[in-house]
Amino acid sequence: MIEGFKFAALEAGQRILAIYEEGFQSVAKGDGSPVTIADQEAEKIVLKYLAEFCADVPVIAEEAMAAGTMPEIGSRFILVDPLDGTREFISRNGEFTVNIALIEDGAPVKGVIYAPVTGELFWAEVGQGAYRAVANGLEYGNVAQINCSVLSEELRVLASRSHRSERTEALLAKLENSSTVAAGSSLKFCRLAEGKADFYPRLEPTMEWDTAAGQAILCAAGGAVVVEGGAPLIYGKLKTPLDKPFANPCFLAVADEKIISHYGLRSGW
Structure with a gap:
């Protein structure tokens, strides 16, 4: 499943980058937060892939929720934010990501974050470590395990x-x-x-x-x-x-x- 999450995030990220370079407009959703065509198209891509490799798991996705679509969930479901940091996307500072996570019994147990501008790809399966790689298109390399630092003076x-x-x-x-x-x-x-x-x-x-x-x-x-x-x-x-x-x-x-x-x-x- 985590490999599918990564591929979906990478492909969505490529579409986001294309829109980022082409130019775009933003509109306000019902709650006042901004949305762009990149949010919507990235979500379509992610949902398409999730429907192919984990069709039995319900998906809660940000833009679908904004449109009033909320499937029934149980103890196991997927959360999707197709473009986290829409304000950063609009201001063009590069600090935006694609996010996909699996929830089991109230806890996130698998997660993928992809930053299209920098090519940074992060993923984790709880109990199996967290990793960072550098992506180029739909491929990635330079995989390294990452760990938090311990408390220091500053x-x-x-x-x-x-x-x-x-x-x-x-x-x-x-x-x-x-x-x-x-x-x-x-x-x-x-x-x-x-x-x-x-x-x-x-x-x-x-x-x-x-x-x-x-x-x-x-x-x-x-x-x-x-x-x-x-x-x-x-x-x-x-x-x-x-x-x-x-x-x-x-x-x-x-x-x-x-x-x-x-x-x-x-x-x-």
Whole structure:
């Protein structure tokens, strides 16, 4: 299944790149978030391949959900974000990705993230490690296993480039001996997983398709994604406080769970 995820992400990424180079327009969805033809065409490609190699697994995809299509799910389903970081795509900074993840019993167990502009391809199967490769078209090479770094004297923090609230700024201000870099899309999870950063707090709204593949990769590399109180971020949330299916609560993504206790972040964000 993970090989199918990778191929689907690579092909979708090629179509995204073509649109990126050709030019495009964006429109607002019902929730006010932007969407482009690249989001829509990439999702069609991913769904086509998923229908071929795992037709028995229900798929929750961002643009289909926006159009009102939500299949019934059980304990095992797939989450697709065909273009995570649409705002980054529109601003042309290259920080956008294709995301595909398999959920089992509330946890992401397989995940693929592809960044079309840089060619970076990340994937993981929990229990079998996380990996990074460099893609060229539909092929990839230079495969290397990646691992999170351990807690050091300086905390390397990543914060959202396009979604950053006063609440997040207040939390960042409390972190002693830290440096913060702005970054876009699910690549933030990948930077933690490959040892280039330590901490990513997200106190603004996200959806499950935004985070599932990144969480699978980060956890397989030795990190964690936790909600307030320390429990892991779970998936398949049909009932949420906002009555919005698949909406996530605030969470902290960490390369080393010692960060939570060291900085007193168990609660009270």
